Amino acid sequence: MSVLLSVEQLTKRFDEELAVDNIGFEIGEGRCVALLGPNGAGKTTTIRMLTGLLQPTSGTIQFSGMKQGQDRREWIGYLPQTPAFYGWMTGREFLVYAGRLCGLSAKEAASRSNELLERVGIASAGKRKIGGYSGGMKQRLGLAQALIHRPRLLVLDEPVSALDPIGRREVMAMIGELKNETTVLFSTHVLHDAEELCDDILIMRRGQLSLAGSLATLREENREPVLSLEIEEDDHSRQWLAGWINKLPNGILATSETRGSVRLIAQDLETARRAVLKELTKSEVSLSKLEIGHSTLEDLFLKVVTAP
Amino acid sequence: MTKWLILFRKEWLEMIRSYKIVWLPISFIVLGASQPIATYFMPDILSSAGNMPEGAIISLPTPKPFEVLASSLQQFGVIGLLLIALSNMSALSLERSSGTAAMILVKPVSFVSFVTAKWAAILSLSMVSFLFGYSAAWYYTIALFDSVRWLEVLLSAMLFALWLGFVGTLALMFSSLIRSAAAAAFSALATAALLSIVSSTLPFKQVWNPGRLPTLAAGSLDTAQHINNSSLSVWLTAIVTAVAIAIALVIATGSMRSRPSDV
Numbered sequence: 143m144s145v146l147l148s149v150e151q152l153t154k155r156f157d158e159e160l161a162v163d164n165i166g167f168e169i170g171e172g173r174c175v176a177l178l179g180p181n182g183a184g185k186t187t188t189i190r191m192l193t194g195l196l197q198p199t200s201g202t203i204q205f206s207g208m209k210q211g212q213d214r215r216e217w218i219g220y221l222p223q224t225p226a227f228y229g230w231m232t233g234r235e236f237l238v239y240a241g242r243l244c245g246l247s248a249k250e251a252a253s254r255s256n257e258l259l260e261r262v263g264i265a266s267a268g269k270r271k272i273g274g275y276s277g278g279m280k281q282r283l284g285l286a287q288a289l290i291h292r293p294r295l296l297v298l299d300e301p302v303s304a305l306d307p308i309g310r311r312e313v314m315a316m317i318g319e320l321k322n323e324t325t326v327l328f329s330t331h332v333l334h335d336a337e338e339l340c341d342d343i344l345i346m347r348r349g350q351l352s353l354a355g356s357l358a359t360l361r362e363e364n365r366e367p368v369l370s371l372e373i374e375e376d377d378h379s380r381q382w383l384a385g386w387i388n389k390l391p392n393g394i395l396a397t398s399e400t401r402g403s404v405r406l407i408a409q410d411l412e413t414a415r416r417a418v419l420k421e422l423t424k425s426e427v428s429l430s431k432l433e434i435g436h437s438t439l440e441d442l443f444l445k446v447v448t449a450p
Numbered sequence: 451m452t453k454w455l456i457l458f459r460k461e462w463l464e465m466i467r468s469y470k471i472v473w474l475p476i477s478f479i480v481l482g483a484s485q486p487i488a489t490y491f492m493p494d495i496l497s498s499a500g501n502m503p504e505g506a507i508i509s510l511p512t513p514k515p516f517e518v519l520a521s522s523l524q525q526f527g528v529i530g531l532l533l534i535a536l537s538n539m540s541a542l543s544l545e546r547s548s549g550t551a552a553m554i555l556v557k558p559v560s561f562v563s564f565v566t567a568k569w570a571a572i573l574s575l576s577m578v579s580f581l582f583g584y585s586a587a588w589y590y591t592i593a594l595f596d597s598v599r600w601l602e603v604l605l606s607a608m609l610f611a612l613w614l615g616f617v618g619t620l621a622l623m624f625s626s627l628i629r630s631a632a633a634a635a636f637s638a639l640a641t642a643a644l645l646s647i648v649s650s651t652l653p654f655k656q657v658w659n660p661g662r663l664p665t666l667a668a669g670s671l672d673t674a675q676h677i678n679n680s681s682l683s684v685w686l687t688a689i690v691t692a693v694a695i696a697i698a699l700v701i702a703t704g705s706m707r708s709r710p711s712d713v
Contacts, residue, residue, distance in 0.1 A: 193556045195710050213558045220556045226549030228460075230467045242456045243557045287553070 145206050146171040146325050147192075147295060152201035154187050161187040163349040164201070169295070169342075174321040176336035177329040179346035180447050185329040186223065188346070189299050192327075193220045205294070216244070219293030219324075223300045225284030229273030233264060233283050236272060237290060244291035251290070258286040262316065278309040285316065296320060298328035302335060314338065333443045343439075345446050352446045357439070366437045367411035369394075369418060372403040374428035382425050391417045397441060402430075407437060454563045461571030474537060474575055478583030481529055485522035486590035489513060515595040519603065520668040522587035523610055526580065527664045531617050531642060534576050538621035539635035541568055542706060547629065552711035561707045565626070566699060573618050577611055584610075598671065606667040609688070613663035616691050617642045623698040626705040629712070657683050660691040 147169040154162040162184045169175050177185050190196040192203055194215055205217055227236055234255050241251030259268045262282040267275065275283065281304070288296060301317065302310045318339055320326060330336055336343055336357075343360065345353040353360070373379040383404065387396050393409040394417070408414030415434060422429055465471045488495075493510055513521075542565070545551040555564065584607050591598060621638035628634045645661030656662060666684055 195552055195556060197708065215556055215558045218556065222549065222552055224549065226553055228464065228550060230464060239456065239460060240553075240557065243453055243554065243559050245453075245558065291557075 144171045145169070148204050148206065149192070150202045150204075152188065152191060152203065153199045154184075154191060154196065155199045160349055162191070162198075165346070165349075165351040166201075167344055167351060167354050169325060169327060172325055173341045174317075174326045174339055175328075175342045175344060176340040177327060177344050177346065178333060178336055178443065179329075179331065181331055183346040183447075184349040185331075185346055186299055187349075189220075189297055189327075189329055193218055193297060216291075217294040219288035219291065219296045221281075221284045221288045221296075221298045221301060224304065225280055225287075227272040227275075227280065227283065229271065231272055232269050233272055233275070233279075234259060234268040236283065237287055240287040241290040246291060254290055255286075258289055262286045263312070278305055281305060281309070281313060282316075285313070289320070292324070294325060296324050296326045298326065300329055300331070303330065303332070333440055337439055345443065347447050352449075353442075360442065361439060364437065364442045366441075367408045367414065368397075368435055368437045368441065369406040369408060369414060370403065370431070370433040370435070371406065371418070371429070372431035374430050375402050376428060379427045382427050386421065386425075394418075398444070405441075407441075453559055454567050457559070457563055457567035458571055461568055462575075465571065465575055470537065471575060474533065475579040475582045477533055478526070478530060478579040479586045480583075481525050482522055482583030482585070482587035483590050485525050485587055486518050486594055489518050489521065490590075490594040513595070515591050515598045516602070516671040516673075518591045518595055519587060519598055519606070520671050522584070522591075523606065523664065523668050523671075526583065526610065526614070527646075530580065530583070530614065531639065534614055534618045535621045535635045535638045535642075537576070538572055538618050539625055539638070540631035541572060541622050542626040542702060543629055543631060543634065544625075546626075546706075546710070547712045549711060551706070555706070555710040561703050561710075565622075565703045565706055569619065569622055569699060569702075572622070573615050576614060576618055580611055580614055581607065599673075602671050602673065606670045609663050609667035609670060609684070612688055612691055613660065613667070616660050616663070616695055619695045619698045623702045626702040655683070657686045658690050660687065660694060662687050663691065 145168045148166075149168070150166045151164050152162060152166065153160070153164050165184075165188065177188065179185050187196065191198045203214070205214060208214070208217065231239070237255035237258060238248075238251045241254055242248065246254060256265075256268075259265045262285055264279050264282050264286075267279060272280070272283065281301070285298075285301070288298070298317070302313050305313060314335065317326065317328065321339065328339075340357055342356045343354070344351060355363075373383055380402065383402070387399060387404060390396065390406070391414075394414050395407045397405045397407050399405070406414070406418070411434070418432070422432075462471075496510075542551075545554075551564075555561070584603075588598065588603055617638055620641055621635060624634035624637040625631065628637065642661070645659055646664060647661070649656050649659045649661035650665065666687065670684075
């Protein structure tokens with residue numbers, strides 16, 4: 143895997159607040175990378191520094207293979223969280239304008255605009271004023287304008303968080319197609335989106351990078367046996383659960399619990415399974431579900447972002 | 451250069467679609483034409499006003515043609531300046547706060563082009579509007595009073611256009627520094643007012659002061675006054691103003707570079 147972008151010791155300080163604290167990572171050519179983290183973790187600040195909208199306090203951002211003095215923005219296509227347009231332009235006009243500003247010839251910009259309007263599914267609205275577009279259409283147009291100059295790195299800031307479930311699915315599918323053509327970095331606070339599309343994830347928390355790596359490796363390395371237990375909502379069973387959680391046998395740890403269910407992480411699956419089954423029969427609990435499997439990324443994500 | 455032209459064309463397209471290309475020239479034409487017409491009909495207007503005592507005789511001296519043109523320059527100096535400041539006041543702050551600056555400035559576009567294309571587009575429309583308005587004033591002055599030599603009119607138009615351009619550039623600069631459009635317009639107008647008051651009240655000659663330009667423009671219409679103004683000092687003022695415009699553009703560019711968007 144060749145490295146496309148490397149970021150070293152990137153820091154951004156706003157007055158007193160350290161928004162991004164000395165982070166470093168690499169993005170491989172052709173990879174799809176998710177920048178994950180709860181709201182306020184510093185994702186957008188990081189992205190804005192990559193795109194040049196914000197000057198870093200310190201640190202370097204380097205594309206490999208870029209000539210000395212070349213403008214980093216030539217290689218980046220960027221879709222901000224809420225894309226803004228000139229309402230008096232038509233969708234097609236904006237694309238042509240964006241294309242020409244990226245250095246395409248008039249002819250090239252025109253044909254590329256038509257192609258992209260078709261591709262993001264707003265070809266019929268291309269001749270209408272952007273002022274009358276819906277949120278979903280603006281998001282699609284935003285994606286199209288980010289792609290106009292065939293960027294080496296496509297940067298998307300929360301591309302689906304403002305969309306309804308249908309729009310969300312469609313945009314996710316589009317990103318899924320795009321990741322075969324170019325390198326993609328997108329930020330999200332929804333783990334599920336990242337899991338669905340990405341090769342690599344970067345998890346940020348309070349301005350720091352808490353976890354980075356390929357999805358497969360992280361999944362493998364952090365795989366722990368998990369028992370997930372659900373009981374009926376009768377008094378006896380609930381009392382049993384509340385009591386039992388406080389005196390769990392050695393080697394079993396409760397991660398999350400709600401009123402009628404608990405997730406248990408076990409050191410050794412076999413011992414844990416025997417212990418739980420024995421306990422369940424002994425106390426005559428009305429069990430509704432017992433699932434035995436492995437920890438998901440969600441467990442890992444929660445562990446990382448909620449760690450003290 | 452191609453990118454600069456693309457940005458410039460976009461600004462013109464925006465002015466066409468927002469009808470600025472219609473209302474700005476019309477405002478200037480109305481402003482320019484109204485002064486000679488109002489001056490011409492002033493005795494009639496006063497006598498028909500009705501609140502004059504019986505038997506009062508109004509006798510106003512007929513103003514000289516260059517005086518009429520000079521007083522229309524005064525109109526441009528107040529309302530024209532306001533129009534220019536208002537049309538520039540949110541030029542950069544709006545792009546920034548709406549997020550469109552962030553969309554454009556992540557593309558390989560130079561900050562200098564972004565600012566100067568906008569500046570050139572707005573100022574070119576302002577200049578054309580002023581020339582239309584001043585031509586209207588000149589036309590009605592000739593029609594209703596007497597002719598004024600075109601060379602003097604041209605010289606005064608150039609000096610005054612420089613002053614308008616200076617104030618327009620100030621408004622553009624303040625729009626990059628101040629978030630509020632009204633505050634930007636106010637700052638530009640206040641600076642202009644301050645400079646021109648300083649130039650007319652302080653008892654020494656201020657070659658460096660762009661605030662002299664309106665007075666120089668009006669003075670250049672008067673053949674008798676020409677001689678008092680050495681052309682060297684006029685040139686110096688013009689050069690200082692041009693340098694000040696350049697500095698204002700550098701400041702605006704720097705401000706956009708350090709903070710391309712608000713969000």
